Amino acid sequence: MQTEKLERMKLYKDLHVQVFLNKFISGEISELQPTFDPKFGYRYAEVEAILGGSSKVEDFLNKLYETKVIKRKLYDKILYCPNCGSQNISTHYCCPYCKSFNIKKGSLIEHVKCGYMDVEEDFRKGKKLVCPKCREELKKPDVDHRKAGIWCTCKDCGKSFDIPVIKHFCRDCQAGFTFEDVEIRDVYTYTLNEEVKGEITAGWIFVAPIKEFLIESGFVVEAPAFLKGKSGANHMFDISAYKKGNARKVTVMDVATATEDAVSEQPVIALFAKIYDVAPDSAILIAIPKLGDNAKKMADLYNIKVIEGKNAKGITNALKEKLF
Numbered sequence: 001m002q003t004e005k006l007e008r009m010k011l012y013k014d015l016h017v018q019v020f021l022n023k024f025i026s027g028e029i030s031e032l033q034p035t036f037d038p039k040f041g042y043r044y045a046e047v048e049a050i051l052g053g054s055s056k057v058e059d060f061l062n063k064l065y066e067t068k069v070i071k072r073k074l075y076d077k078i079l080y081c082p083n084c085g086s087q088n089i090s091t092h093y094c095c096p097y098c099k100s101f102n103i104k105k106g107s108l109i110e111h112v113k114c115g116y117m118d119v120e121e122d123f124r125k126g127k128k129l130v131c132p133k134c135r136e137e138l139k140k141p142d143v144d145h146r147k148a149g150i151w152c153t154c155k156d157c158g159k160s161f162d163i164p165v166i167k168h169f170c171r172d173c174q175a176g177f178t179f180e181d182v183e184i185r186d187v188y189t190y191t192l193n194e195e196v197k198g199e200i201t202a203g204w205i206f207v208a209p210i211k212e213f214l215i216e217s218g219f220v221v222e223a224p225a226f227l228k229g230k231s232g233a234n235h236m237f238d239i240s241a242y243k244k245g246n247a248r249k250v251t252v253m254d255v256a257t258a259t260e261d262a263v264s265e266q267p268v269i270a271l272f273a274k275i276y277d278v279a280p281d282s283a284i285l286i287a288i289p290k291l292g293d294n295a296k297k298m299a300d301l302y303n304i305k306v307i308e309g310k311n312a313k314g315i316t317n318a319l320k321e322k323l324f
């Protein structure tokens with residue numbers, strides 16, 4: 001359990017994972033669904049766009065599933081050609097006698113009154129259905145006549161049967177194969193695991209765009225960042241950053257979201273306790289949407305810079321002013 005959580009914390013540091021999870025949290029995706037492409041088989045377009053290709057998609061989703069970040073639901077089973085690996089497979093219903101797929105599928109009809117049963121074709125007289133035995137016209141389905149099942153006839157050997165044999169045909173390499181040889185794999189839809197949603201807090205949504213902005217501005221960034229304090233304890237900050245090249249001037253940042261209209265003193269106190277031990281060059285509290293008045297006074301006293309904003313754009317703009 002604990003190791004799973006640690007694994008998740010590591011995953012959350014991955015920018016691809018952050019971008020992916022943001023899509024769920026922002027509501028852009030509620031369920032990740034595969035789409036079928038006859039050439040490539042099943043694909044997850046949103047994930048391919050994030051990873052910049054299809055080769056790592058399966059690993060990416062599996063890792064998130066195994067650590068319980070996302071849940072999955074069976075969506076389909078894919079059949080793979082045992083010869084070439086293609087998913088472009090068709091199903092052939094075949095004659096059990098000569099194995100030909102050139103069969104004709106028909107319905108068996110029973111004339112209720114006289115009990116005569118035969119294939120639909122033999123009842124067909126132009127647009128009408130007429131009983132070949134008693135010559136009466138059949139007019140009301142399920143009253144004077146009913147479907148009594150399926151009857152197939154092989155166009156190659158002429159034999160009739162009710163249950164065909166299933167074979168598969170690869171549309172790419174033209175190989176034919178049966179159930180015995182086919183490789184079957186599960187295809188899933190994915191949703192965010194509501195139980196770990198708390199770990200990906202609302203504030204966390206803002207971490208990814210802030211991190212991206214800092215990297216673009218030439219900072220070396222860690223998010224979350226684990227820094228060792230004078231006491232020997234490790235402290236976690238949402239973000240740590242220092243400018244490339246310069247002697248390391250480390251800025252640490254925490255993101256706090258208001259549960260009511262403004263962020264309270266609590267995140268200021270928590271940040272102060274950590275910077276007291278770690279002693280970074282500067283500390284910033286990012287308050288969404290704003291910091292309460294008492295908390296502001298306290299931040300001032302503790303030498304914590306404050307950035308307020310309603311959305312990622314507002315925050316990165318304010319950050320630009322504080323950092324440059």
Ligand SMILES: [Zn+2]
Pocket residue numbers: 081082083084085086170171172173174175
């Ligand atoms: Zn094939």
Ligand SMILES: [Zn+2]
Pocket residue numbers: 095096097098099100154155156157158159
């Ligand atoms: Zn046959």
Ligand SMILES: [Zn+2]
Pocket residue numbers: 111113114115116131132133134135136
């Ligand atoms: Zn009849």
